[in-house]
Amino acid sequence: MYIPATSGVKVDRWDEHTYHETSDGRKLTRARVQQTLAGDLDGHGEAEWLMFYRPDSTADFVGLHHFVGRIGARPGSVVLETCGTFDGTAATGPLRIVSGSGTDELEGISGDGQLRAPSGGEASITLAYRFD
Secondary structure (H helix, E strand, O other), X not given: OOEEEEEXXXXXXXXXXXXXXXOOOOEEEXXXXXXXXXXXXXXXXXXXXXXXEOOOOOXXXXXXXXXXXXXXXXXEEEEEEEEEEXXXXXXXXXXXXXXXXXXXXXXXXXXXEEEEEEOOOOEEEEEEXXXX
16 A cells, blocks of 8 residues: 655755857756755755756756655655656656665665656645655
8 A cells, every 4th residue: 555745855056067069059957956845855965966057948857866854653764756848837747766775664665656847836745655
């Protein structure tokens, strides 16, 4: 049985650097992001995002997010993986709990969900998880 979870995500620090750029405005960047999550996922996270921007400022991204805190009443840490798009107004993409990444009372956790991060607004995570 999967347990639903939702949390708000506040960006505490965003450090992004371009590592390749073309003359027509395409670029590849890497961002290191520190976040605070509040809700069913309650704690802190650190993410690494790799992004490809097009000249119209839309983008695709991939990343890993290391979360430390609690999910529901269980403390521990877990790694979330995502691959998504930024359409100019919001970044969205599916999330997946990386198999074998749960520690402490989150050991054996699995599940997936969705990331939504509107420009200028608070990001959110929805997740459906279970313990094997």
